[in-house]
Amino acid sequence: PKPSEVTPVIRMKSYACQRRTPLKHHNSFLTEALEILAENAEFSENEGRSVAFRRSASVLKALPHAVRTIDELKDLPCLGEHSLSVIKEILEDGTSREVESTRQSEQFQAMKALTGVFGVGVKTADRWVREGLRSPLDLVDTGQKLNHAQQAGVQYYKDLNTPVTRKEAMVISVIVEKAVKALLPEAIITLTGGFRRGKEVGHDVDFLITHPEEGAEEKLMPKIVNWLEDQGLLLYQKTTRNSYLESKDGPARPPSNMDRFERCFSIFKLEQSKIDSNAHAEASSWRAIRVDLVVSPYSQFAFATLGWTGSKLFERELRRWAGQEKGMSLSSHALYDSKKKCYLQASSEEEIFTHLGLEYIPPSERNA
Ligand code: GTP
Ligand code: MN
Ligand code: MN
Known part of the structure; x- marks a missing residue:
């Protein structure tokens, strides 16, 4: 032919x-x-x-x-x-x-319903399913002992399982910008996660925050949380040091910066009138929305941006590529070259792809 x-x-x-x-x-x-x-x-x-x-x-x-x-x-x-x-x-x-x-199996449906509760992982859900529990209501009815996250998860179950729209994400962005700028005017706030990849809906809204002056971002997270709490904008929050298990095959985190990198899992109280001006007075006037906040030192910002943009599979594949094909170890903090025994610096995502010998893939094409 x-x-x-x-x-x-x-x-x-x-x-x-x-x-x-x-x-x-x-x-x-x-x-x-x-x-x-x-x-x-x-x-x-x-x-x-x-x-x-x-x-x-x-x-x-x-x-x-x-x-x-x-x-x-x-x-x-x-x-x-x-x-x-x-x-x-x-x-x-x-x-x-x-x-x-x-799809139709009782086991699958029960696991789906129970892991759909904020704060409930596979292990806990599996234990409950083996005890005969099937839904969040069963947790309440049988008086299960729940931690604070799970209590919020049950309380706001319906809202948290209603997809967050881009419009809602934009309203949350304005609030987060306002909070951060009130505390640190030169701070930089980036929308990460699925919305950065162009998704129209998400299960939460993800933000990464940094400051061009290294160290200025320290202790920022508790201040942001206090500001939001004072405004009555938070229904739940838990701030932690980043304890996420990074790649197991190398020191991908510069030890000195360990405790500067913080994340906050939160549930925002979003006034509906802000997005629906026709809302009736008797209708519920707010809804709960999951928001993830991460603060990163400027020197790690590119790695954090890449690491928090996703998708989850894209991230996993990046780390696998780094380890298996390049003898490097990538995390949301750093890139370590095991052969040269040194960290590779980067101030943009493009530089990280270059270090890894990969063609640059923009966020909208990381929907793996
Ligand atoms: P939806 O929120 O479901 O719309 O999709 P999403 O892609 O935004 O997912 P999610 O908010 O769960 O995660 C966003 C990105 O953050 C993904 O790339 C995850 O791999 C990453 N991520 C989630 N949790 C952690 C964590 O504890 N540590 C690190 N380093 N990355 C995480
Ligand atoms: Mn997300
Ligand atoms: Mn998230």
């Missing part, structure tokens, strides 16, 4: 951080199914299995067209036997029996 008639061969790189993954893609009917199986694997704490399904789904998200036959997939990376059989069944029959029976 003439060259123009040959179906173009898609050369797909195997790490998600080597690919462009837009938010809107052509294979949702397949990726949603694979992600049900990934979620179910997470519920049974089978991380390997979960990541395998997520990687398969991610490859399909990066395809420039809708998959029609299983043959189109034969040269693509990351598609394991199990994923391929699920894809094949959906292409042929419209649905996958395994996916549908998972």
Whole structure:
């Protein structure tokens, strides 16, 4: 055949951080199914299995067209036997029996409902399910002992499971800007997470805060929290040092900066009148919204920006690429070169991609 008639061969790189993954893609009917199986694997704490399904789904998200036959997939990376059989069944029959029976199973639905409570992880939810509990209401009815986060999670369950719109995220941004600027006028506030990647809705709103003068950001988090609390804007907050387990294969965190990096999990009380001027007086006039705040020293800002923009799979793949292909260790604080035995500095995300020998992928194409 003439060259123009040959179906173009898609050369797909195997790490998600080597690919462009837009938010809107052509294979949702397949990726949603694979992600049900990934979620179910997470519920049974089978991380390997979960990541395998997520990687398969991610490859399909990066395809420039809708998959029609299983043959189109034969040269693509990351598609394991199990994923391929699920894809094949959906292409042929419209649905996958395994996916549908998972979706309908009482176990899956109960785990979904209980892990959907803010402050409840897989381990706790699993214990409750084994005790016969199925929903947040069951927690109340049986008088389960709940920590403060979980109490807030149950109390605001409905609001916190109502997707946050971009419009609401913008209103929260204005509030956070106002709080931070009142305390430290030169501070820099960045919207991170899904909204930075262009999502129209999210489960929360994520912010990263820094200051161009190294050290000026110290002790800022408690001040922000106090300011917000004084204004009656917080329904819940828990501030912690960042205790997130970073990559296990190297010292990816400069020890001296350890306790400067703080995060705050919070629930904002958002006045609805600010976004809905037609709200009736008798209607509920506010709603609860999850907000994550992170404060980073300026020297780590690029790493923190990259680390908190996501997606989760994109982040995981970046760290895997760094470790397996480059002998480096990447975290939201730093990049460590294990061969040269030194930290690599960066003042922008672009520089980090360059250090890693990767083509720069903008946030809107990190929806792996
Ligand atoms: P939705 O909020 O569900 O819309 O999507 P999202 O992509 O914004 O997810 P989320 O808010 O859960 O996380 C945003 C980013 O922060 C992701 O890249 C996560 O990998 C990252 N992240 C979440 N928790 C932690 C943490 O404890 N430490 C670090 N370093 N990163 C985290
Ligand atoms: Mn988020
Ligand atoms: Mn978040």
